[in-house]
Amino acid sequence: MIEFPVDFYSDTQTRPTAGMREAIACAEVADEQKREDPSVNRLQEMVAELTGMEAALFLPTGTMCNLISYTIHCRPGDEIIIEESCHPAQFEGGGAAVHARASLLLLKTETGIFSPDQVEQAIRPDDAHFAKTRLVSVENTHNIKGGHVWPLESMRLVAECARRHGLLLHLDGARLLNAVVASGTPAHEYCRFFDSCWIDLSKGLGCPMGAVLAGPHAFIDQAWRYKLLFGGAMRQAGIVAAAGVYALENHVERLAEDHAKAKKLAEGLARIEGIDVDPTDVETNMVIFDIAGAGLSRDEFLRRLEPHGVRFSAMLRPTVLRAVSHLDIPDDGVARALAAVGAVVGT
Ligand SMILES: Cc1ncc(COP(=O)(O)O)c(C=O)c1O
Structure with a gap:
């Protein structure tokens, strides 16, 4: 297996820190399905408080x-309004259709952030020929379009439009805490517009x-039923929930370091001939860049980076790559990545 000491592939590539491993080792545990696991219960309370919601539920993914x-909010034949490159639209195996038996109406955007007008136009007329528009699904930060933060006011206007039409709202907060740290807006300020929201621990x-x-x-009572139904109910899950508690106590503020590294990486890449990137576009921990001008295919570019121990991920468009900063990027990781890219494209 090739080692990538400077792995900008994704913020999913982190390994538990020594402190987190200690929290895992010392975790108090019991049967989660009986709702007796103290570490799971603590994590759920923390997230309910963080998001300003009444209750929370620990899930594997x-x-x-x-x-x-989606399964709780929708009935078969319903339609979900969502931006075209959001995770459920691209990377969940068509799960909305399989589990919720709902279709997705995809909105086109440059940044992942859509407008109330787009929602308004996407809502189906109340006519038996059409799917029933049920839900608006929002991703904050937006992953594939480059970690953009939803401005609170845009979110408020979209939510207002959805409510006016009797629609429900769901927030994919895989990276909500990146949005919180970048914007200074508390999580509950974003979450208050939504009927359901979540945060990821593994990013x-x-x-x-x-x-x-x-x-x-x-909603959470119903979610418990589906947790069992989907096979996501565990036993001594406090072993992993303890890592979540530790992360919420120790790894939130530090996301600012990831954002600073991403910005520095983008500024450096912008100085390399053949690489097209706009550093002002970097709001959180992601950098999207285009190597069309470098005279190399994307596969060749990535292959040539391997001996340097540097990795990025390929995006939907053929010459575009993504770098994601995270807590396992070493302090000199940006400099090493820039040196490697410079060597690979011959500048
Ligand atoms: C925006 C977004 N939503 C959802 C997911 C899915 O999260 P998980 O990998 O925990 O299933 C991801 C994972 O990359 C994501 O980026």
């Missing part, structure tokens, strides 16, 4: 958070796994 939410927070779904009591 963010994908399960999205799919359980910037650096846990080995897990996500926490939050919402009103009645």
